[in-house]
Amino acid sequence: MQRASSRSEFVQGLLDIIPVIVAAFPIALLWGTLAAGKGLSTLEASLMSAAVFAGAAQFVAIELWSDPAPWLFLTVTVFIVNIRHVLMGASLARHMGDIPSGWRAPIMFLMADENWAFCERRVLKQPLTIGYYLGLGLPMITVWVSCTVIGALAGQLLGDPKAYGFDFAMAAMFIAILAGFWKGSRTAAVLGASAAVAAAAKITIGGAWFIVLGGLAGAGVAALLHAEKEEVPAT
Amino acid sequence: MTLHWATVLAIIGMGLATYLTRVSGLFLMRAVNVRGRFKAALDALPPAILMAVIAPTITAGWAEAIATVITATAAVVRLPLIVVLLTGLASILVLRYAFG
Structure with a gap:
């Protein structure tokens, strides 16, 4: 290249x-x-x-x-x-x-x-x-x-x-x-989870934790939705 | 031009704390083999964090929520970033006036 x-x-x-x-x-x-x-x-x-x-x-x-x-x-x-x-x-x-x-x-x-x-x-x-x-x-x-x-x-x-x-x-x-x-419906699920958790955490916990919690919620949803068949076999 | 000692301590403390958060990610990943579900989670982190940062702003009221939809539409049809930005600013001004 x-x-x-x-x-x-x-x-x-x-x-x-x-x-x-x-x-x-x-x-x-x-x-x-x-x-x-x-x-x-x-x-x-x-x-x-x-x-x-x-x-x-x-x-x-x-x-x-x-x-x-x-x-x-x-x-x-x-x-x-x-x-x-x-x-x-x-x-x-x-x-x-x-x-x-x-x-x-x-x-x-x-x-x-x-x-x-x-x-x-x-x-x-x-x-x-x-x-x-x-x-x-x-x-x-x-x-x-x-x-x-x-x-x-x-x-x-x-x-x-x-x-x-x-x-x-x-x-x-x-x-x-x-x-x-944007990569389709999975992205929507990730963003939805992040937004919902962050908005809720901002109201309930206060401070700046909502950013971390929202980010982790989105990442968690992505992990849950991950299809096993795409996985590279462990070596 | 003055420098107060407590302010200097605050600047140093805040600067070091921030750099610590910026640099620690480098060392965190060095020994980790990234694949599978963990990779999917890491790949999702960037958009998830961006969304989390703005979530309180875009859910603050009707004006903000509608301006978000308008701005997102401008972004999805791939208008240039500066146009998307100006669309967002114009719509929030109009909507706040309308709802205010």
Whole structure:
């Protein structure tokens, strides 16, 4: 098979991630604005965006923020919100064969929901390259941090995000990505189980566990529906 | 430009906790042979997690539920991602106005 050049792989990643970056722009601006509202300095807000680089976790953290920062509580909460990364990373690790082994652990720092989803979709058709991975991830973190700075500086200028429908932007983006995973009625069962369990867990348990529980419910249904005849004989 | 010590601790703690979740998946799978039902479950994880993340949002009310159906329709007919996004934003704005 013809191996694509790193540069063209990087450009392909960049092109794929542009719509995500456009969507992330107001979200990062908003987060910066909220962080400033909670009393974080522009430096603190941008350092956090660079160190954490996880939208959902950062929004939850800023929601729970008080002064002085309850750092241990925040650390534990952010860990729970991000536990889904363990499952995502485990899935992605199966496709990193073409990426030099010394690079795998460092570049995992850039794994976020959106670029991970693009990687998972790409490996359905072709191997994952480090060029493509960085083409997705580097522009994302660059925009995420720089928009945090602008947002923190702009303060409350943006106003209520709901007025613009921005709070629905992440859902719309994930719906678009989900369409790429569609493989018929089994996918419907997986998504139905995940949605039902996650929505119920969000109401009953609260916190961030609904993401992990929904993901496990969907995976469980997939395991149950798996037809034995497709199984490769054990060696 | 100020840096409060508790804020610095929070940034370090949150950053380390997040990187730990990102990198641990690599080592988790190293010794495991993936096949059969386990493979089916792992393959289903990506869409299942994406769905779980947005489940509370898309079930929040009628406006959100209907906007989800409209957005999903745009996605299923393979419109470009940015068009699907704008469809979602436009429909949630109109529907919230209609239901509000």
